[in-house]
Amino acid sequence: MKKTILCIFFLCAVNSISAQELTWHTDINKAIGISSQTNKPMLLFFTGSDWCGWCIKLQKEVFKKPEFAEWAENVVLVELDYPRKTKLEPALAQQNAQLQQIFKVSGYPTIWFVTPQKNGEQINLQQLGKTGYVGGGPSKWIEVANQFIAKK
Incomplete structure (x- = not known):
C-alpha cells in the first residue's frame, strides 16, 4: 500500500515538474525576438486564466502534461491573458487588447x-x-497543432 501511494506521489511530482519547466512569455516583442533568433513559430495562447472554464481545462488536460512540455520545445510559447479577478499592468493589458x-x-x-x-x-x-480546446488529451491536441506549424 505504501509503495502504491509513493508511486502515485512520484508520478504527480514528475507531471508537476514537467509543467513548471515551460516558459510562457507575456511580452510579445521579446517572444518575436526569440522566435526570429530560433526560427521557431510562436504559439499565442489567448486565455481568461481566472474565469474561462475551457482555458483551465485546456491547461489541465494538455499544457500541464509531459507530452506537451516535450512538444513545446518546437515553438515559442506566448500567453495573452484577459483575467477578470487579477489586474494586469497597463502596458500588458494594452498589448493584449x-x-x-x-x-x-x-x-x-x-x-x-x-x-x-x-x-x-x-x-x-x-x-x-x-x-x-481539442478533446482527446495532449496527443490529439498536438496532432492538430502540428498541422499548423508544418506550414511554416
Whole structure:
C-alpha cells in the first residue's frame, strides 16, 4: 500500500515538474525576438486564466502534461491573458487588447500559430492557423497543432 501511494506521489511530482519547466512569455516583442533568433513559430495562447472554464481545462488536460512540455520545445510559447479577478499592468493589458483586435479573438481559449516576418522596419505576424480546446488529451491536441506549424 505504501509503495502504491509513493508511486502515485512520484508520478504527480514528475507531471508537476514537467509543467513548471515551460516558459510562457507575456511580452510579445521579446517572444518575436526569440522566435526570429530560433526560427521557431510562436504559439499565442489567448486565455481568461481566472474565469474561462475551457482555458483551465485546456491547461489541465494538455499544457500541464509531459507530452506537451516535450512538444513545446518546437515553438515559442506566448500567453495573452484577459483575467477578470487579477489586474494586469497597463502596458500588458494594452498589448493584449491590441493583439486581441488584430487576431479578431472573440472567444477563449484561442490559440494562434504565427511566424514573425520582417518587412523593412515593421514586423508582421504571418498566421499559420488557429485552434482552441481539442478533446482527446495532449496527443490529439498536438496532432492538430502540428498541422499548423508544418506550414511554416
